[in-house]
Amino acid sequence: MAEIIIPRGAFELHLRDLPPVSGANTLKVDERLESAMATVMSRGDNAALAARIHDAFGIVLPSGPQRVSNGVEAFIGVGPGVWLAVFEKAGPQRASKLAASLAGLASVADQTSAYAVLRITGEAAREVLSRGAFIDFDPSVFGPGSAAVTTISHIGVSIWRIDDAPTFEVALFRSYADSFWHWLTTTCTALGVGLVRHGGSARI
Amino acid sequence: MRIPCPYCGERDGAEFTYCGDASPVRPAADAGEAAFVDYVYMRSNPAGEISEHWYHGQGCRNWLIVKRNTRTHVISAAMLAKGSAP
Structure with missing residues (x-):
């Protein structure tokens, strides 16, 4: 019988398919698994x-x-x-x-197995997130240490900002990961922003 | 429509659920049928500022009391319903 491998990461099947992208206008993404x-x-x-x-x-x-x-x-x-x-x-x-x-x-x-957390880093992060969440991401309002519970594309999300890169983390119920990924890739395409995997190697 | 949630800050109206007039006060259990008919069904529909319950289900998940003017839709105040009189 064939072995069925279920990745622990809710975004893993999407992240592992990210094409290698070069160029300045890219966002680094990875899932927080640990x-x-x-x-x-x-x-x-x-x-x-x-x-x-x-x-x-x-x-x-x-x-x-x-x-x-x-x-x-x-x-x-x-x-x-x-x-x-x-x-x-x-x-x-x-x-x-x-x-x-x-x-x-x-x-x-x-809530460890309830939420998936996606880390998003890059200059374009603010613009991409602003397309989804109706909150002010200007650094004067939403600097490092700021957090918000809101929605992106009708999906309930908790967002917090980590640092000045800027790095954001988005937590959502993991069964919405595919829908969130659809929103993220569609929005990035519309803005001409590429996605690259932050961690590089696939982790299962 | 933007509602100034006292915890989350100003948020889009789509994050909230409208839950009606916040001013009726539940009568005592022995107040009688007529008092409960008033409490459950009778609304005064004023033109001007009223207090309403809104639930911030897509944010801090708290009930709010929002003071809104029915003529202008200007929201003059919003507070957590917990511990607040309407």
Whole structure:
């Protein structure tokens, strides 16, 4: 019987088909596969929750739509009293460990296999994303550390900006990956922007 | 139409769901049938500023109270419904 290989990455089958593109007007894209994610919902005492998170991670929990990172862990504000926690190179038990450490202060739900996260880097990133999300991506408004929950092409997305490259990450429910990819490639084609894979080698 | 969400900032109206007049206050459980008919069905349809419930389902997933003028559609305020009186 033939072995069936299902890639872990929701975008893998698209990323591996990216043609080699040269030229200045390109976007680097890749999927974030080595992170664990969880939603953290405060049970009411936001100050105590912020203090516990500061003790554990050295992170000042944002009260608005921002991303605060210590380089390994990041907390992203997605609503009043609700955050998305993202852990780099974390094992499958990370969310339950977080739940235990925030017991009584927050409800924690593992989202690691629910979301696909696409990292998008390049000069054209802002223009491409602006074609999809009706929010202001001007650096004066949406600089590094900014975050937003909105829609692109009717698909619910969480977007945050990492750095000045500029690098953005877009998180969406992974079953929408094909639809999002369709929007991304169509928009890039319309703008004359090429896509290249950031990481290079295929990972399954 | 743009709605100034108090958490997310100004957003397109397509991210929100309209959920009607925010001013009716639920009567006490023993207030009687007539009071509940008023609460459920009767609306005053004013020309001017009214309070409405909007749900920001494609953003912060919170209920808002939005003050909107029915003559001009100018939105003068928006607040989280949680903890706010209409």
